[in-house]
Amino acid sequence: MKKTSRDKLLDVTFEEVYRLGYCGAGTASILKKAGVPKGSMYHHFSSKKEMVLAMIEERLIPKVRDFFDFEMKKESSALDVMEYTLKKMSKNKMLIAHGCPLHRLMFEMGSIDKDIAQACEVEFQNISQNLARLLNFGMREGTLQKGNVEEMSGFIIASTWGFLSRPLGLSSKEQFLKDTEFLLTSIKKY
Amino acid sequence: MKKTSRDKLLDVTFEEVYRLGYCGAGTASILKKAGVPKGSMYHHFSSKKEMVLAMIEERLIPKVRDFFDFEMKKESSALDVMEYTLKKMSKNKMLIAHGCPLHRLMFEMGSIDKDIAQACEVEFQNISQNLARLLNFGMREGTLQKGNVEEMSGFIIASTWGFLSRPLGLSSKEQFLKDTEFLLTSIKKY
DNA sequence: TAATTAGTAGACTGGTCGGTTTAGTTTATT
């Protein structure tokens, strides 16, 4: 199964935008890395912006949903699921070193392009709601402190994004796990 | 006391880089907003990068030190100082809406320019150390949970930056205060 | 097989980027 030009473009666009940001990522270097000529790009997408919007839907969001997967599995507690999720994130070197790609792009685009920022915000809301559902379960289950689940889930994601955006030299798996340990103590019920 | 061209340039550079990022901020629009011709800019600075580095030292860092001012004043506890600092931050509309300018720039430049990223990281370390001193005091004083002060101060700043980088529509003074309330419960001693 | 569509290919465009150059104007020094 050979990769199509469209697929190559979306893959490289994800990498370049993750690394350099929307403004920093140039179409020329994306094209070169993907080994795709300009005409093909503008055949598949009407503009750089449209290509990035497609990349968000087809690459960024699926990846981020995989990181922030708060589905209840097996017979585990809500707290177990959170700990498992955070541990899984800590193993992703790119995530630890360069932060959450959704956070990066959303943060950059806030004052630059509303459509792109909006696409990111919608997914933030989605993740937040998934986590809220898990928190609700944990509260009824008795492993988590009671409180406003929407506020709490936003708090958890925002602080997690904060941990992931530490300066490069100070960002490590160990550091992230320590940070999240602090975080969990603030919502656990003893 | 008239503002010099250099001062105007640094002021506008701060605003533009804060709003649009380093890559997004163009010299042309900085020059136009400052009402300064190009020749003057390149008389005072050898490049855009050097101008931004000067802006970091002379504008960004002083501002950020004012936000994250953890000096013990009066006869208050370490916890009081933290609460006061967070409250003061919550009143700054730009900070709430667009995040911490130091965080923004550091995050963007990580993979783009090491010198600029480094300048930001050094200041992060500095703020972190100031907070660590306060935490140390709070621990001896008995208002804060004992633990590794360096880890804890990094955790506090990282999560605070996270709160400040929420999506625009969901970022408010109230939300920030709720977030920081959660945060404080994780380090307070009861 | 003929016609149509989907996709490839890359030269090219106009505008903007950061940066240079040269000339002129202030301001400070002697």
Next chain:
DNA sequence: AATAAACTAAACCGACCAGTCTACTAATTA
């Protein structure tokens, strides 16, 4: 007042930006 240094002013430069254009080839359908 003479000189030098600090600064202003804007035309200019090549490189690069996103985006267009026309020509071509591969795959699909009639």
